[in-house]
Amino acid sequence: MFKAVLGCILAVVGTATQAQLPEVTLHSTSRLVVVDVIVSSPDGQPVTGLKQADFTVYENGKPQPIRSFEAHTPESDAAQERATPPAPPLGPDEYSNVPRTAVLGSLNIVLLDTLNTPLLDQSQARRHMLEFLKQMPRGQHMAVFTLTASRVHMIQNVTGDSAALIAAVDKLLISKSILLKADEERAEDLTILNSIAVFDAKKAQSIADFFGTVEKIQTEERIQITLHALQSIARAVAGYPGRKNLVWISGGFPISFDPGDRYGGRYFGGISFPENFASLVRETASLLASSQVAIYPVDARGLMTFSPPADLPRGTARAVTSINADSNLDILGVMKELADLSGGKAFYNGNDLKAAIAQSISLGSSYYTLAYAPSHPKWDGSFKKLKVDVARAKVNLMYRRGYYALSDDAVPDKAALKEDIVLSMMPINAESTAILLSATVTPNPSDGKVHVLCSVGPGQISSRDSQGHARDLQIEFVVAGWDDKGHNTGDVAQMVRIGAGSHAADEIERNGLAKKEELAVKPGTTHLRIGVIDHNTGKIGTLDVPLAPAAHGGD
Secondary structure (H helix, E strand, O other), X not given: OHHHHHHHHHOOOOEEOOOOOOOOOOOOOOOEEEEEEEEEOOOOOEOOOOOHHHEEEEXXXXXXXXXXXXXXXXXXXXXXXXXXXXXXXXXXXXXXXXXXXXOOOOEXXXXXXXXXXXXXXXXXXXXXXXXXXXXXXXXXXXXXXXXXXXXXXEEEEEEXXXXXXXXXXXXXXXXXXXXXXXXXXXXXXXXXXXXXXXXXXXXXXXXXXXXXXXXXHHHHHHHHHHHHHHHHHHHHHOOOOOOEEEEEEEOOOOOOOOOOOOOOOOOOOOXXXXXXXXXXXXXXXXXXXXXXXXXXEEEOOOOOOOOOOOOOOHHHHHHHHHHHHHHHHHHHHHHHHHHHHXXXXXXXXXXXXXXXXXXXXXXXXXXXXXXXXXOOOOOOOOEEXXXXXXXXXXXXXXXXXXXXXXXXXXXXXXXHHHHHHHHHOOOOOOOOXXXXXXXXXXXXXXXXXXXXXXXXXXXXXXXXXXXXXXXXXXXXXXXXXXXXXXXXXXXXXXXXXXXXXXXXXXXXHHHOEEEEEEEEOOOOEEEEEEEEEEOOXXXXXXXXXXXXXXXXXXX
């Protein structure tokens, strides 16, 4: 099941409009498909110096004219970053989610997945991560996330400071996933079932069905939490240009999947999953694609063996070995598919996780970005196969192998968007940079209110669809208060609606939009989360603002 879900997500190639590629001048109806290509020699070294004419892109077997071409190397990107003037300093009451760190090359993201990883493997992954950070080459930008049963957490924002990264990972606590059944627990279940079956086979089957139902519910919950985590990560890095290398350190997922056109699954208990994640999958796919995320799955379990505990009965031992072997093959299949469909590489069946992390980041640091306007007339959700050729012998290519031609103009599902807004406004989730915004926040202790002037810059809101047709604008501004325990202490929201084709709509697209809000701040409120939501596209931008006790009349 999870292989189906993530395969569907990562088969979507990043798409971009001309606003994301400013060096290309195209008519507003042109929509570009973006493909990042890594070219390496047989010994794994990056092949640099290639030109646009060296590449040919095929979609469903037909060559496509390349409209934009960029070559990225660590040296050229570092030179550009040094030449980029620093962002102007913010005033004492000014806040922004615009990235303060100039990242013109690939951005590295490490996701330490404790939700889907056995406890012992978590400890090993954390140790290897710390060893890598202590030897991390200078100039590399990285953010670190952790995934738990209570959602995804950014434990370190984008930085090139290895000391800050080490401090963040060093504080990370490992914990047993309450939604993941370990192989040892399955072995215990089988032992119990074998013992019961000797006297009452029907009762044993009934208990086995119960075990399967419980695990199915837990697995579905893990799937949903993981998908929302991917959405949160995609939103957090959307404001950074270029390729993002997501190094996903995980114990994998206990699901096998036949990569056809339907969802299915097999795990202990033999229960199949229905197709009930379609809308969540599609939304996640869109967010990951637009953020140009390539996934490098790293198996946290290290070198795998399938030996059952020595004290198990003989028949049980054979069953445990079979389950472990099947589960491992399923997980490796998931990892390979994730890598192939996103343009990354899978690392598994090895004990040197530190080397796997280093190689993931090294591979993704030199790449070429190609963009083309596809010849197909309809964005109907059908799958388009991609192939890239390069005029150079004996080289290896890594790139996305296809995408679903999803429409940019589909109105977001109201229920799904409402859930996205709620999750994005929660402080446990990282700030979203899908919409870049700034705010001036002025507390007024005399009336117990905080005054917020929230601004969205030019180009962040589009008044036209992908075909160039004018559309109504629906922009929502939200301010929510939170205490240090993660409890909401109040919120206020305003919707800005502007008719299609109006002068005001065009002005917003050209010059941006500002809105004033006032929130009565209750005692105990420690910070605000400010959000802007485009209800036409489903894009969300969020910003965190700390509050001093004086803001609500505290001591």
